[in-house]
Amino acid sequence: MDKFRKQFIAGIIVANPLFVLALGLCPTLAVSVTIDNGLAMSGAVIFVLVASNIVVSAIRKFVPNMVRIPIFIVIIATFVTIVDLVFQAYIPALYETLGLFLPLIVVNCIILGRAEAFASKNPVVNTIADTLGVGVGFALALVTISFFRELFGTGSLSLFGVDLFTLPVLGEHPITIFILPPGAFLVIGLLLALFRRTGVTKSE
Amino acid sequence: MKADTLKKVFPIISITVVVFIAVTLLGLTDTVVRPRIEWQKEQKIQDMLKEIFPDMTEYTLEDDIYMIYSDGAEIGFAFLAVGKGYGGNIDILVGLENETTVKGVTIISHLETPGLGARVTESSFRDQFAGLNIDDVALKRDGGQIDAVTGATISSGAVVDAVRATAMEKVKSLEKRE
Amino acid sequence: MLIVIILTGIGLVCAVIIYLVNAVVPRKVQGLEKTEEIASILPGINCGACGRPDCFAYAQTLTKDANVVTKSPCTFVMLDNERLERLEKALGVTLDASQMSRKALIHCNGNSEVIYNYSGVETCKAAAQLLSGYKKCPYACLGLRDCLEVCPQDAISIKPENGVAVIDPERCTGCGLCLAECSQNLIELVPVGTKIAFLCNYAPLRDIPGREKCDAGCTHCRKCYKSCEDEAIVWNKERAIPEFDIEKCTRCGKCIEACEQNTLAEIKIAAEAPVLSHVGTMPGGHCAVPER
């Protein structure tokens, strides 16, 4: 049990995919405009990550080495398409906002990275711990980024339609650059620097 | 010989098997989910049209023109227009009461910059179209009745031109049909 | 149902393509075996001293034309007798290591006085642009690590007391990469056997105007020349500096004491041909693998 917990914590802090390894950036920047998107994307990524890595580690003995990447990718793609169809059918609003970035989870460097590095070498139990840790780490990072971007970019915060609060000054004149592409790079850059400054991650 | 060729050919078999399982699995999920998706699309169009024609009961689609009925009586028709905006295409749903006056306009999707071009979706801009004659559908500077969203002339112009051009084109095609 | 078969067909086609490419394309291109054999002899540190981007490229040129090794030798292999024999056997050519192998030497003892406080970009090339360095002597070593960064063997270190670069003769394989980097061109490749190092690069001509520029360098007093009993020192008239004869010198150290400016120093090498054991374990020097 202790190993399970250690692996889980590792995914969040020590090897946080976003802030430490700088993996899986593509969906993060594009989608982290509002917290709803952030949560939806994290949910989808965690589901695909855990499900596909379990299957990968289950069949890891039967996969010939030469074709292991195409097979892993097809497994991940299947789970992503399932998520894509389910989102399209039951949560169309979020499906619209995520748009083309939902299928992009397939090429998300984290998932194939974990599958290749970890799942294809360890039994299923460890893989579950690892992927949960990495998934939650990714979700935490993504939500923090979307929190800052939505707060400064629109001056107000809303969670699934429920308007939480609006900032006094920023409400009328939000800094719209935070919603634009440059804002995303800025937020991640500053957060990385903040983490390095406070010693959460080691600096180069 | 048998085991050897099997070993050599094994990679091919494994990929094909995995792809086969993946494809069948997806085929199943699709058949389960497809009706629900159709319903969702239907629902979306329904809401869109209701926004323009609140008292609409049902509609029919005749080669990309929606004929709108309220308890049997035809109260107008609607169609899709696509404007070339600042960030990319803007899809607009345009509703006309009759051949000359506009009932209302809603923006379906756009890629305009948030805070600037995106403000064309606000009702303050869209309500200006309601009740206008098609010929008056132009920006104030071009002799029309509609004043552009401040700071987003390209996006506003794109919406207005698209509505006007597609409206005229659809009206002509309707007259041809009668 | 038909679509499932067609898509599986596409999967099958992809698999067959990979299989064919794997089987059909010759696993071993003819010259490849020989190149790989030679590459295994080479150190694999990709230092680029032989003029090729990496050891593999150098091995490729050697398979095509064996006597390239005499023109641009791999300095590392020259020092390592065991690898030298393997290379000679592989290429079928006899090589004489002694006169071919070289060592780098920095001609500066660094105690020239600092004249202004430099706080610009931390590289020698940048510092040299400004009045040719922040030291009184325009040829002095600035110690801003340009040569250190490029050395694949980490043989160069900076002396903390006067901030001058020093080369560790044990580690240096004479690859010569640092020569180009030094903006004051202080570094020279000297034969392996050199015993006495002349630590002054101040253009040693007798009547240069800036003569009083550096009080720490050679003042052409000829004391070292006079003090050496076994005539191991030859006085170079035009440049007015001593030159040391490797065979005659007995490392007696008299010339070093005689020189008040201590611009002479002894190059201490433990064994004649130093065994560079640690080099084998060096990570790929500065090859182009994207560090995360």
Add this chain to the structure above:
Amino acid sequence: MNEFIVIFIGMALINNIVLVRYLGLCPFFGVSKKLGPALSMGMATTFVMFIASVATWPINQYVLIPFDVKYMEIVVFILVIASLVQMIELFIKRTSATLYNALGIYLALITTNCAVFYLTLWNSLYDYSFLESIASSLGAGIGFTLALILMSGIRERLDIADCPRSMRGLPIAFITAMMLSLALLGFGGML
């Protein structure tokens, strides 16, 4: 002819696949430390993008659309891309070793490169004709290489500039990327 140029410029500058669409960022930040690797990565990616869009277009046109199985494109496209990259890697590995030395390490990265996969989805979403999809793939490739070269040029100078300790390395790279993407926003609305 000019709509090809419009698409090419659109993909290369206005919708620059890295700085405006945020795609291919993992290799973008991983490889842009030096100009040499950045250039070879850019060329390798352009080459794979070109081959990928050439391969996926017929599948999309003659298999996915007639059978109305658009949702299958995710699985099929990624399978094609992965096999292509695997094939190219094996091919280069066996024929010219120096090319493999320069490119080989990044070829494996390309399979998980979001930009290549996004491009194939973009071509099928906008229903480009065969030539249009080639123009867009070359545009995207050149845009990717351009962004990589700009970034590596700047990052090489950043190494010797003295930025605060905690900003060194990745954080400053992100801030530079922000400025680059700000600059590219200027191209918006041109077409």
